[in-house]
Amino acid sequence: MSEYELDLRDVAPPKRHPTIMKAFEEMERGETLTLVNDHEPKPLYYQMKEEVETFDAEAYEVEKEEQNKFVAQLPKN
Structure with a gap:
């Protein structure tokens, strides 16, 4: 199982959701996708x-x- 991490704190707000998706x-x-926000x-x-x-x-x-x-875990099933 791989884990992906995105630190969004330096990403412009309008680009955050498209980047995550x-x-x-x-x-x-x-x-699981780990987000730092x-x-x-x-x-x-x-x-x-x-x-x-x-x-x-x-x-x-x-x-x-x-x-x-904030660190969020977004699992994919």
């Missing part, structure tokens, strides 16, 4: 839950590590 699409089932990615979670059939919303996790550092 492209990376998630390229992954194999059973892999400057805020909790709740809007992304809800978008993926509704629009991405292979997103495992039940296994999604997010942790606040620092003031402006």
Whole structure:
């Protein structure tokens, strides 16, 4: 199982969701995309839950590590 990580803190906000969706699409089932973000990615979670059939919303996790550092795990099933 491979793991992919994207640090989005230096990516312009309008480019974040398309970057995430492209990376998630390229992954194999059973892999996890790790996101490092400057805020909790709740809007992304809800978008993926509704629009991405292979997103495992039940296994999604997010942790606040620092003031402006949230790390989210987006598994693909």
